[in-house]
Amino acid sequence: MGYYPQSDKTKFCQGVEMMLRVVGSTMGPGGNPVLECAGLDASYRRLIRDGKETLKLIQPNDPEMYEPIARMKDVAEAVVRRAGDATSTATIILGSAFLHIEKAIKDHPELNRSRIAFHVRQASKIALAELEKRKLQVTTSQDLENVATICAAGDREIGSVIGSMIEKIGADGTVKVEYHDKPGVEAVIVPGYKFQGGVYGIDQYNGRRGLELDNPRVVVVGDETGLVDYKMDVAPILAEAQKFGDNRPLVVFVLSAEGSARATLLRPFVNGADGNTFRAPVWLVRIGAGGVNTCADISAVTGATLFGKLNGKMISKIKDSDFGEAASIVATTESVTIVSSDDQKASVKDYVKRLEASIAEHPELEEKTRERIAAVTGGVGLIRVPASTQSSGFYYQEVVDDAWRATRAAINGGVLPGGGAALSGVAENLFSIHATAWSEEALVYDAIGHAFYGVLKTVCNNAGFEVDWGNIEFGYGKTYDIVSGEMNVSSLECGVIDSAPAIMAAVELALAELALWVNSEYLLVQKFEQ
Secondary structure, eight states: OEEEEGGGOHHHHHHHHHHHHHHHTTOSTTOOOEEEEESTTOOEEEEEOOHHHHHHHOOOSOHHHHHHHHHHHHHHHHHHHHHSOOHHHHHHHHHHHHHHHHHHHHHOTTSOHHHHHHHHHHHHHHHHHHHHHHOBOOOSHHHHHHHHHHHTTTOHHHHHHHHHHHHHHOTTOOEEEEEESSSSOEEEEEEEEEEEEEETTHHHHTOTTOEEEESOEEEEEOOTTOBOOIIIIIHHHHHHHHTTOSOOOEEEEESOBOHHHHHHHTSSSEEOTTSSEEOSOEEEEEEOTTHHHHHHHHHHHHOOOEEBTTTTBOGGGOOGGGOEEOSEEEEOSSEEEEEOOGGGHHHHHHHHHHHHHHHHHOGGGHHHHHHHHHHHTOEEEEEEEEOSSHHHHHHHHHHHHHHHHHHHHHHHHOEEETTTHHHHHHHHHHHHHGGGOOHHHHHHHHHHHHHHHHHHHHHHHHTTOOOOGGGOOOOTTEEOOTTTOOSSEEHHHHTOEEEHHHHHHHHHHHHHHHHHHHTOSEEEEOOOOO
C-alpha cells in the first residue's frame, strides 16, 4: 500500500486528464469514433461513438492513474442505470471541475477542503433546481424524434425509427435489435409477450445487460412447488432435449426452483441423464406475480405443454412434442419478453378466443382477463440495423439500445436544451451567485460553472465551431444550433434537445463524487509487484 497526499497527486490528475481527452472526443454529432481492436492479430474490431462504451476501454497500467478512472466509470454506470444516457456529460463535469479545484488548492493551500466539499453539495442543489425549472415536456411525435436523434449520436434515421416505434408500442414496450445485410435501418412490430420475472443467476454469467437468446426451445412448469429434485424434475427434461442432437438453447420457465434442481441448472454446463455434459446452454427463468396464469400464457405463445397439477401433466412424462419454441427471448433480472415464432400465430388466436369465452363464465375476472389478452396479443419492436462488418454491427446495436433507454426516460421526465446549452445557462447563475461570495464558495461555483460550459465547448469544438464564450446568453429553452451556426434558436425547433433525467442524473452523481474527491487528504493505492 502507498499513501499519496493530495498535494502531490500528479498521476491521479493525469488519469483524469486521460479520461477527459478520450471521452470528450466522442461527444456530439461531430465527435470522433473510437476503434477497439482486440486479440493478438487484432481480429476483433468494433467502432464506438458512445462515451459509456469508450470508458470501458481505458485501462492504464499505473495504479495511481487507474484509481480516478475506475471511480469515473462507476459514476458513468450509475448514470446509465438511472437514465440511460449522459455518461460523457458526467465525465466532463466531474473531471473538469476536479482539475480546476485541485489547481486552485495547489496555488492557495489555505483553502479548506471540508468547506469546498460543502459548497459542492450546495451547488449541486442549486443546479438541479435550475434544471428542473428549465425542463420542457415532450408533447409531439416530432419532439420524440428529436430527442431520440440526439440520444442516437445525431443519427436522424435511428431517431426517426425510435420515435415512431415508441408511438406504436408505448414507452413501456420492448425493443430488440437485429442485424441485416441491407443498407439503412428498418423497424417492424412482431408478436410478443412481456411479463414480470427474471433469470436465475443472470448476474453470475451475463452481467447487468441481460440475456438475449435466439430460437430457443421452451419448457413450462406450472407447479407451485416448482423444480426441486434433479433426478425427478431436471433429468427427464435434459434426457429428452439431448435427443434433438443440436445446441439450441433451452429455457425452462418455473414458478420456483430449489434444492439440487436449482443448483444444477445454475452451472454453465449441466450433466445430462446419461452422465455426459449437456452442451446446449440451459437457462432457468422465474415467473413473477402472474403465477399459474402467466405459465398458461407462456404455453400459448410458445406452443409448449404446461406441466403441473393444473392439467395433470407430469414432467417425468415429457416427450419431444412438449417442447415449445420462440423466435427469441430477452430477459433481465426483472422482466422477460418472448418474441413469438410465426408458427404460433394460430395457437395464440385460439387461446385468445378461449380467454374471451371465459369472461362470460367468470365476469368477476373480466378486468384481469382483458389484461392477459392485451399481453399475449401485444407487440415487440424489432429494429434491424445494417451490419456489413462486425464493428458496424456492434456500433449500431449500442447506439439503438442507449437511445431507446434515454428516450423512454425523456417521455416521463421531460427534455432540456441540448448539447450542453442547458448546463451553460445554469453556469451563468452560478457565476452570478459567487460574485459576492468568499473564497471557497467562489472557487466551487467558478469550477462547476466552467465545467458546465465545458460540455457545450467540447461539443462545438468536435464539430469544428469556435464559439464566442464571452457573449453567450441563452434564453429559456434556447440553444446553439451546430448545423446552422445560429445562436439563441429554439431547441425544440432545431431538434437539439437532451433527456432531462439523463442530464440531471449526470449532474447529481458527478458532483456527489466530486465532493468526496476534494474532501480527501490522501489517496490510498495498492501497488502490485511486477
